Amino acid sequence: MGKTSKLFFGFFLLLVIFLTYLEATEPEPVNWTPSYMSDDKIPLGSFVFYESWKNTENYEFEEINIPPFEKLADSLGNGTYFFLNNSVGFDPDELDKILEWVADGNQLFISARGISAGLLDTLRLETRVFIPENDLSSKPQLNFENLGLKSKSGFKFKNEFPPLYFHSKDSAEIEILGQINIQGNDKIKQPNFISSKIGDGKIYLHTTPEAFGNYFLLSDNNYEYAEKILAYINNENPVFLDNYYKAGKSFYSSPLYILLSDNRLKWAYYFLLAGSILFIIFEGKRKQRAIPVVNPLKNQSYEYAKTVGDLYLEEKEYQELITKKINLFLEYIRTNYKISTKTIDEEFHTLLAAKSGNSVASGKELFNKMEEFSNNTTAGKSEFFKLSEAINNYKSNSNGKPRK
Template sequence: MHRSWKIGFGIFFLLVLALTFLEANEPEPLNMSPSYSGKDKIPLGTFAFFESWKEIREIEQINQPPFEFLEKEESPEGIYFFLNDYLVFDDNELNKVLDWVSQGNTVFVSAGYIGKNLLDTLNLEARTDLRNTDFKSRPGLKIKNSRENFKLNFDIEALIFTKTDSLEHNVLGTTVFTEEPLEKKPNFVQTSFGKGKIFVHSTPEAFSNYFLLQQENYQYAEMVLAYLDPNKVLLWDNYYKSGKSFYSSPLYYLLGNKALKWAYYFVLLATILYLIFQGKRRQRPIPIIKFPENKTYDYTRNIGNLYLEQGRYRELTLKKIDLFLDYIRNQHRLSTQELNSEFEEKLTAKSGNSKNETRELFSKIRQLRAQENISKEEFLQLTRAIASFKNLKNGKPGRQA
C-alpha cells in the first residue's frame, strides 16, 4: 500500500472514530413513536396506566389474536380491552368478537384509527379532525356530566364520530377544540350489542405516559374507566400493539443497549475494513500469459540477409531448391527423390502449370545443383521462376503457398 493511501486511510478512520464518539455521547431524542404497550416507558407507552390500574383490579394479559383466544370452548367472561394507535379486525375475527359480546360481555376499543367493518356494524361514521390554530392541534378532552377540560399537550389528529344516533349510541365523551365558543365532537361512545356492551374511544393518547403524568390528567382516565364494571375480569390485549410486548430476536437486546449497539457497529466496520485491505494484500497476482510469437519468418529473413551480405548465393540457391521441393511434397503429395520426366508429368497435371514451364524449371534446378559457383542473377532468376510456378495455374493466378 502506498504511503499516501495509508495516510488517507488513517485520516478516514480517525474521522469515523470522532463521529462515532459524538453520536454515542449525544443525548437520545424523545421517542414519540406510538407503542401503547404496558411495558413501555416512552411517552406513548402505557406503563404508568397499566401498572396503576393493575393494583386496583384483576387483569389478565392476552398475547394471542382475539380469534384464537375466543375460539376456546370455555372462553372467559369479562371486559376485552383494546388500546393502540390503530385497530383493524378482519371479518371473521370481528364476528367472533361480536358473538362473545352478545353473550353479555364487554369490549372496550381505544384507537386513533378503527376498522371500517367495526364502525359499520355499530352504525358509526368517523373522520379525522386537525385544527391548525397557531400551528397547533392540541384538543381538550371532556367527559359527560363533567366540567373538567383535560388539555392534550402535544399535537394529534383527532378522530371524531360524525354520525351518532341517540337511540343507539350513548355519547360519553367529546373532543373540545376551542374555548370560546366551545366546539365539541364525540370521541367516546357506548352502544349495546346483544346482552353486552361495546365502548369505542378514539383518543388512545389519553392513556399514554406523556398525558397521564401531566398535572391532573390521570382523572380523565379514571372517569373513562368508571364506566367499566369493576367486578369483571379485565382482558388486556397485548397482540394488537404497535410496541411489541416481547421480542424473539437477539439483535433486539443487542441494539437496545447503547454500549452494545456501538460495539456491534464497530465490529461490523472492522470486519469490512479487514476484508477490503487484508483480502487485497493477500490476493495472488494473476500473471498475464502471452501467446508465443512465431519467429520463423524473422529467423529466415535474417539468415537470408546474412547470406546475401556474404555473397553465398550457392547456399541460398540450394536452400531455395530444398524449400521448393518440400512445398511440392506437402502441397501435391509427390516424391521428390527422382526429378525425372515421370515426376515432371505428374507435377504438371497436379499443379496446373504447362509442361514446358515445368520442364524448364526443373532443368534449371538440375543445372544449378551441379554448378560450383552461382551468381546473384542466377539466384534471382530461380527465385522468380519458382514464384511464378507457385502463383500461376494455366496462366491464371493460383494459390500462394
C-alpha cells in the same frame, strides 16, 4: 506505507473514534411511534397507565396474547375485553363472536384511532377528522359529559395531532360520554367517547388512544382522565387485556438487535465497521480511480404542483380543481387497491369496500357526491372543500394498509 500516510491514517483513526464516542454519548431522539404496550416507556407507550391500573387492586386482570376469535372459541368467561391500540380491526367472523359475547352481559372497551369498520357499521357510526377552523392549533382537549366527572379546565394535550370524533349516520342509540375539541375553541365540541348497549352487555368506543400514553398522563393532572374513564369499567368481573392488536412488538428477533443489545458486542461491531471502512479507503486508493460526483437532479414536482394549485385558486377555477381532485382520487384507487375505475358499478363498489375497509354505502355516497360536484358548473370554493373533506375522511377510515 510512508510517514505521511501513517500520519493521515492515525489522524483518521482518532477522528473515527471521536465521532463514535460522540454518537454513543448523544441522547436518543424522542420516539413518537404509537406502541401502547404495557412495558413501553416511550411517549406513546402505556407503561404508566397499565402500572397505575394494576396497582389499584380493585380489578382482576388476564392478559390475552392470541386473537380474540381463538380466545372466544375457548369459551371466555364473563368480564370486560379491553383493547388499546392505534388500530383495532376485526374480521367478520371475529366480530360476530365478540358481539355474541357482549350480548351475554359483558363489556367491550376499544380505544383506537382506527376502529373496525364492521363494528362501526353495526352501531351506524363513522369516524371523522376534526378540522380546526381559521387555522387554529390542532392541540386537542378532552372532557366528560357526566357532571360528576367533568373537569372545569378540561384535559389538554401538549402535542399536536389530528383528532378524530364519532358521527352518527342516523338515529343510532348511543350515549355520548366524552367530547373532544381544539384548544382555544370551546364552542365546537364533538363526541370522542361513546357507549351503546348490545343485548345485555355494553360497548365503549374511544377515538383518542393518545390519552392513555405516557406523555399525556404525566402532564399536569391528566392522569385523572384515565381514572375517570376506568370508572365505566365493571370491576366485579375480570378485565381481559388484549396484547394481540398492538402496534409495538413485545419481542425482537432481529440478529442486529440482539447484537446491539450487548454493550461489548455493540462496540466490537462498531470497530469492525470502522476497520472495514479504513481497509476499503487505503486498499481501494491504489486499485480504483476516483469516481466523479454527479449531483442528482432536483425534484421540483412539489413546487410545480403548488404553483399550479395557487394559479387555480387565484383564478377561482374551482371546477377545474374539483375535476383534478376527483382524478387524483381515482388514480389513488387504481394505484393502491389495483381496481379499474372505467366502470363504476355495483361490482366496483363491493370490491372497493372489501379492499379499503370502508362500507359499500359510504363508497356510493362519496361517488354520488363526486358526480354531483363534477356536474355542477357553478361549483365554488365551499363545494371544493366539502369534496376534499369527504375524500380525506374516506381515506382516513380505511382499516390499515390497502388489502391485496
